[in-house]
Amino acid sequence: MIAVIHALWLRELKRYMxxxxxxxxxxxxxxxxxxxxxxxxxxxxxxxxxxxxxxxxAPGIIAMTxxxxxxxxxxxxxxDRQFGFLRETLVAPVPRIQIMFxxxxxxxxxxxxxxxxVAVIAFLAGFRVSSPVALLAGIGVVLLIALLFSAxxxxxxxxxENMQGFQIVMNFVVMPLFFLSGALFPxxxxxxxxxxxxxxxxxxxxxxxxxxxxxxxxxxxLALDLAVLFVGTVILLWIGxxxxxxxxx
Amino acid sequence: xxxxxxxxIVVVIEVQNLVKRFSTFTxxxxxxxxxxxxxxxxxxxxxxxxxxxxxxxxxxxxxPDSGSLRIDGIDLATDPNEVRKRFGIVFQDPSLDGxxxxxxxxxxxxxFYHVPTKIRVERTSELLKLFGLWEKRKDIVKxxxxxxxxxxxxxxxxxxxxxxxxxxEPTLGLDPQTRNQLWTLVKQINExxxxxxxxxxxxxxxxxxxxxxxxxxxxxKIAAQGTSQELQAQTGKTSLEEAYLxxxxxxxxxxxxxxSADQLKQxxxxxxxxxx
Numbered sequence: 183m184i185a186v187i188h189a190l191w192l193r194e195l196k197r198y199m200x201x202x203x204x205x206x207x208x209x210x211x212x213x214x215x216x217x218x219x220x221x222x223x224x225x226x227x228x229x230x231x232x233x234x235x236x237x238x239x240a241p242g243i244i245a246m247t248x249x250x251x252x253x254x255x256x257x258x259x260x261x262d263r264q265f266g267f268l269r270e271t272l273v274a275p276v277p278r279i280q281i282m283f284x285x286x287x288x289x290x291x292x293x294x295x296x297x298x299x300v301a302v303i304a305f306l307a308g309f310r311v312s313s314p315v316a317l318l319a320g321i322g323v324v325l326l327i328a329l330l331f332s333a334x335x336x337x338x339x340x341x342x343e344n345m346q347g348f349q350i351v352m353n354f355v356v357m358p359l360f361f362l363s364g365a366l367f368p369x370x371x372x373x374x375x376x377x378x379x380x381x382x383x384x385x386x387x388x389x390x391x392x393x394x395x396x397x398x399x400x401x402x403x404l405a406l407d408l409a410v411l412f413v414g415t416v417i418l419l420w421i422g423x424x425x426x427x428x429x430x431x
Numbered sequence: 432x433x434x435x436x437x438x439x440i441v442v443v444i445e446v447q448n449l450v451k452r453f454s455t456f457t458x459x460x461x462x463x464x465x466x467x468x469x470x471x472x473x474x475x476x477x478x479x480x481x482x483x484x485x486x487x488x489x490x491x492x493x494x495p496d497s498g499s500l501r502i503d504g505i506d507l508a509t510d511p512n513e514v515r516k517r518f519g520i521v522f523q524d525p526s527l528d529g530x531x532x533x534x535x536x537x538x539x540x541x542x543f544y545h546v547p548t549k550i551r552v553e554r555t556s557e558l559l560k561l562f563g564l565w566e567k568r569k570d571i572v573k574x575x576x577x578x579x580x581x582x583x584x585x586x587x588x589x590x591x592x593x594x595x596x597x598x599x600e601p602t603l604g605l606d607p608q609t610r611n612q613l614w615t616l617v618k619q620i621n622e623x624x625x626x627x628x629x630x631x632x633x634x635x636x637x638x639x640x641x642x643x644x645x646x647x648x649x650x651x652k653i654a655a656q657g658t659s660q661e662l663q664a665q666t667g668k669t670s671l672e673e674a675y676l677x678x679x680x681x682x683x684x685x686x687x688x689x690x691s692a693d694q695l696k697q698x699x700x701x702x703x704x705x706x707x
Contacts, residue, residue: 189542197530200571266526273490274543275515430493 186276187284194255194288198295205296208254212247212300216240216307219366232368240301240309241320241393242365245327248297249385252328253356255289256335260345269431282336282426286419289332290325297324311396319395326408327388330415337422340429359385369401384414440467442504443595443627444489449498451484458484460651461498466629466644471621473642474631475675481651482631483523486599489629490520503594519544519593521585521601523631529573533564533583536572537590544591551590558586561612582609589616596620598630602637614641635672645671647678654678 198205220236220243227235262268271281298321301309311317338351362379363386372380380386391407394400400407444466451459459481466472474482487493489500491511500507502514527536534555541551559565562582572580581604588596596617602610618641620626632638638645639659646656655662655678659671666677 185542185545189539193528193531193535193539196535197528200530262528265529266522266524267528268526269492269522269524270526270528270540271543272492273515273518273520274540275512275545276543277512431487 183280186274186280187287190271190281190284191288191291194258194285194292197258198255198292205299208247208251208296209299209303211250212243213303215246215366216243216300216304220307236304236308237310237397238368238393238399239366240304240307241396242363242389244297244300244304244320244324245363245385245389245392246360246365247300248293248324248327249331249360249388250356251293251296252289252331253335253338253351255292256286256332256337257339257342257348257351258289259285259336259339260342260348263343263431264345268429272429272431278427278429279423282340282423283419286329286332286336286422289335290328293328293332294321294325297328312398316396316398320392323388323391323395323408323411326411326415327385327392330384330388330411330418333415333418333422337418337425340422340425359383362386363389364401365389384410387411387414442466443468443470443502444472444629445499445501446485446489447499449485449488449500450496451481451488451493452496457651459488459495462648462651462653463498464646464653464656466627468627469621469625470644471617471628471630471642473638473645474629474648475633475635475638475645476631476648477633477679480648482648483599485648486520486597486629486631490518490597491515517593518595518597519588519591520597521588521599523599523603525580525584527572527580527583527587530571532569532571533559533575534568536583537587540587540590546591554590558589561616562586562609577604578606578609581605585609585613589620592620592624593626595627595629598628600631600633602632602634610637617641635670635675639671647675649679 216236216239220239224235227233227238232238259268262271272278274281301320311320338355342348342351362376362383364380369377369380369386387402387407387410390401391404391411394404394407442465446465447463449459449462450457462481462485474485476482484493488495489502489507491507491514494508503517505513505517507514528539531539537555537559538551541548541555546554556565559568562585564579564583564586567575567579572583575583585601598617601613605613614637617628621628630642642659644656644658645662647654647662655665657665662671662674662678663669666674668674668677
């Protein structure tokens, strides 16, 4: 059982390490957000009495990188469908839940690596964490976020039949998750509708958890954040495994 | 396992009243056949006859609309994973991971099929050498030519020894050397390990040479089945190719005579479908 999960996890990692161009390309967006927004909105943020915007936004951008990368890697299933490797995995005498777990763990690991690269860039841009322990806790939270959204990616990838649905998922699922999360702005004093929307966004709890452990600022409280991430992961893994088991090619 | 049909034959593949529809198109229309242990059985038929759809259902990739499928006595619908342990397959379409090396593709297959590491390493080197890929084992597969990819697919299928081997048009795009190697290997495992082989092909000569029994499938139905000689005798022809043409030709005539009403119904459904 472990051997199969390990083999599929390793496969995701190898594919990631071999696509250097993609790694760099995928860094473009977070770096732009970090620098343009970080330095662009910094003065306004400061004047509003909220403190250093780079400090505030860096955890949000790291979380964003993890969100995009997880969903993207999870949906790598669609590429496997396109290029045929999915067939090889689906005829293998391995419970499909193991295949789904291996892929999801691999996708989560890849997303965590990508998030850590952005953390390094944030450090170069002036972002500082309170202690080395905070950094370790941050990696733990990043892994949780990565697991949750890799499971989402795998679930969505299992339900879709081709790449056409990808753009719809990005625009109507992933982008709203991101923009309603408080990655870019504080969640305090929001209009009611926005307040409700942010509370319903599981990614908001991920961003909040990361901000809590990295810079000690919290909105929902770490206990609630971790509970949502954990329960969300379990639910999505369950849904994902059901959908994955139903795949026909 | 398997039910004993006559004195010596143990049934390994048992297909009963299999049906698969894709919206209004019936790809496989109520077919039944059995394949005995150690037999080489070929599905011959034109494009779109339902060959690949049948193989997909037999290999648990597609769920049938009705009918039953058993391999080695196990029902595919109730215990697909137990069935998957018993077969190997060479797909018609590519199924390699292009981002991995040839060796890594073999390794991951070995892990899937629980091949012990030592045997995996030995078999991998034997097979890659046999199919002329040993020097390229560390190369990323997406850089391979079409023929090399095809050879790797075939080498991979022989890494584990299944009870049943499915070959879906395995020689498509292969050079004569590789074709020859493939059939030698198929015959070898068939004889020494009693592996049952189910293959589909367009090539009469291959079916004639390799298969002990042949089913001719057309329009989702089995037009005839038997040994090459039986098919020739049945149609009064002197070669399998002539018999095949006689059979697939006549079945088309039969269908257009019998099913004009069905075709009208299908048209009606199609229009109904469009309105929604």
